[in-house]
Amino acid sequence: MKQIKAEVINISEVKPGIFNILMKAPYIAKNAKAGQFVEVLCNNGAAKNCTGGPLLRRPFGVHNAKGENIEILFKVLGKGTEYLSQKKAGDILDVIGPLGNGFDIKEGRLAVIAGGGMGIAPLLFAAKQTKNPLIFLGARNEAELPCKEKFENLGKLILTTDDGSLGEKCFLNIPLERVLKENKNAVIYACGPHPMLKCLADLGVKYGVEVQVSLEEKMACGIGVCQGCPVELKNKDTKYKLVCKDGPVFNAEDVVW
Amino acid sequence: MKQIKAEVINISEVKPGIFNILMKAPYIAKNAKAGQFVEVLCNNGAAKNCTGGPLLRRPFGVHNAKGENIEILFKVLGKGTEYLSQKKAGDILDVIGPLGNGFDIKEGRLAVIAGGGMGIAPLLFAAKQTKNPLIFLGARNEAELPCKEKFENLGKLILTTDDGSLGEKCFLNIPLERVLKENKNAVIYACGPHPMLKCLADLGVKYGVEVQVSLEEKMACGIGVCQGCPVELKNKDTKYKLVCKDGPVFNAEDVVW
Amino acid sequence: MVKINIGGLEFKNPVMTASGTFASGKEYSEFVDLNKLGAVVCKTVTLNQRDGNKPPRIADMPSAMLNSIGLENKGLEYFIENTLPFLKNFDTRTVASIAGNNVEDYTTLAKRLNECKEVHAIEVNMSCPNVVHGQNKGLFSQDEKTTFEIMSAVRKNTNKPIFGKISPMVADITVIAKAIERAGGDAVALINTIPAMGVDLKTRRPLLGNITGGLSGPAVKPVALKLVWDVYKAVKIPVIGMGGIMCAQDALEFILCGATAVQVGTGNFVNPKLTEETALGIEKYFKENNLSGVDDLKGKLNI
């Protein structure tokens, strides 16, 4: 992991309120694994004078890494993401990464990608590192499902929305369960809202299938120093592990849901 | 006084680090007197989230008022002025004004304008409201003396700089004293660094000439509420008066220098 | 309208001005309709005229300001003759804020103001960090016994509702709040500014003429919320919360943490319309969320 001055090469609003930033970060691009993340400073380097954005960095999954560049994909929720959304090509971002463990991609097993809402962000990179994955992407509605076209050539794409505005009108666990019934050697790589991940964890238990979930927690340091991002795990030497360092990807079986 | 949403019509860097903002503020343009000032919000309206600039407003003299527009002229010193310097045409500024008492322009008397450094800012407007003024502008060097050309047609212009890069190489009190010797009915309207104003106050006493000085103090409210901007005066019912409300213009005789 | 009641006195809504940040309302009445406010809490008045501290009295801090005004005011009689009459013209509550150098001063102030029918309630400021008191180094409200004595003295000399305004800088705020309650205080008002300072490295001088001052504004809000929550759990009398309120949401957060009313201070300087906007914003929130009164939100933190 390194602290990088990354130049914004391109920023685009892919759906209303959802932005994609392509930035030059050769070290991170070269070293990042799917499921790892970066911590981006969202103020003008002048935390002291508080000119712009929050004090603490914000974590974002590596959405894509290619050549010297990486991409992040994010939704504007608060002042950190709002600050980032206003960046322009040529601006310099202060980024730390790559951070966390990333997915443990199991070759030779059926890769099932499962992304809900903004959870799809780190999964593009994951999908690219698996062979012929089955890709389940779900969201509340079409507007909340950005970048599906980027996934189209990577594997078989199954879309679901809560309101039926795109794909099947259901949660993604419904079509996903149909697949699990027939593919016990599948591995699920998942990221999304907590209830969705819990549901996948249950499916994993039911069908004896490995489920890797990428979790979220508020972060300060992002590198395992501050103990600010605990996740409760079962049967371990300590009650908590750290999302930023031991995660963000955990085996669903280990998590106290 | 009113709180106005003023659109930036033009912003220009007139000398390195010195900016002029022309903004649309009909109410202020119509009601402002020379020597009055405005208080400008220098953060994104989001003081709560501290996105950009300092919490407290910043005071600036009305540099010019014409039609629906006013101008301010300022030097970048800290985060408030830095924030303002980054504004663009079309941006909206939150401005309170006009504030303070302004100069008491005495018609029929010889008007002597005396501005040091950024003290020239409110004096353009003052010069315009006097007839055939003698205008003394002083600065450390040429680079610190913006907008002298704006004064050129308003009256007789006498320039001084500490390093001789423009006009006479001396403080402006030297040529000014020469004038006072011969014009006991002059009134001096002055703004500039504290030592310069003190020096003019002394000259006023020496020659029995009225000197009106525009003073500065850190401000919070700008309207006489917080008692944050005291200036010590002689022989008054209270020790202090307020720069924002009782001033910024004071009779030099009354001030405890 | 979100009416509230403190010590038997009704306020049309929970929004008050914080003492010292609104003078007596005259200046800000050009920006806000005072009739829309729950109360105007006037600048603290002392028995005699006070000149205040030497300048500079103001400095900027990250998300905050520092002040060391030093209770500049023209004294009690001037206040009664020249300041109070203005507020008679408005349909809002007038709260006088008082400070003394000792218990006797507070007694005199309370007795005299009790006679003024324009005054609806009295806030007892025992916590100005910019004034040094003769007998002890600290602020009155940093000491349980002194707090009790002052509040008792004021209680004996007025039957108007009285609020005890206290400093955040104590080991256990509940001890002080309980002393106010025991003495017959009708509300605990907090927080006053946090003692603080700033320096200029270039000149090696303090930023304030008085060296130290009081911190206020958004930076202190998390500290204030915690103390309001502590006091809310400890006493039965209402809590008046303040510290860093910059919008209606901030005010609602204070109510959620147990405040019956709120005061807006530093925020006035940033946005002169803030008091009225806060009152409107609270009303809107209560309507949208079908809350019938402040008790429906007060202290209702899900924990």
Add this chain to the structure above:
Amino acid sequence: MVKINIGGLEFKNPVMTASGTFASGKEYSEFVDLNKLGAVVCKTVTLNQRDGNKPPRIADMPSAMLNSIGLENKGLEYFIENTLPFLKNFDTRTVASIAGNNVEDYTTLAKRLNECKEVHAIEVNMSCPNVVHGQNKGLFSQDEKTTFEIMSAVRKNTNKPIFGKISPMVADITVIAKAIERAGGDAVALINTIPAMGVDLKTRRPLLGNITGGLSGPAVKPVALKLVWDVYKAVKIPVIGMGGIMCAQDALEFILCGATAVQVGTGNFVNPKLTEETALGIEKYFKENNLSGVDDLKGKLNI
């Protein structure tokens, strides 16, 4: 190099890491050269493993952060066996930070760490706002007597320099600082975080799992400077200042207000190179201003 001396121990410069914000240096050693720091103050260690508080443990505040970690750590023996060895590789001072539930815990911790030659000094944390102690509601360092007892117990059990780390939330910080001095403490370290809280109006829940937490970062600097200044004037032992240091200038301001050394906390999360940059910046400033040592700036406020 701006060397300093605390309790007879030399530090190569006045910049230390603030406990709990740097772990034991391993992670940040990828960003900074630990050899460039005056000292690494390790995360507070307790006798036994502590799980810490339930999440969320972190929240953003204006110019600040809120935390309620709750002293999560693996306990004393783990610390000695697994953490300390790493720091042996660096030419900097290692300061262990300790916290207990009672005086006996502090005694045991001090005694055991006194045997570890890797430990150069001990910081006695009596002020973590995220831990509830059995016997009393407050923090140890909010009480003069408890502070004295703990520091005395530690003093008796180690001859290494000891720093008493204290909470800002007291009526009179000098009383606590003097208790540390009387007990034989070698330095007063302040401030620990300010007790605070945040709430989410939408969910009506506190932002932290532990409800309340501690505030740190730029917002608290003015409060910290004032307390450092107060303590500097009250005691003869060195003051170690911290609270919101985000650059060398901030650190120099602390020294100007009387600090002999400074600690960098929250700033590490914003800028992982901050400790080293601060050390370099201080050195540059001293050189440019022809200051021969920290005493040339310490407490030299023009007033």
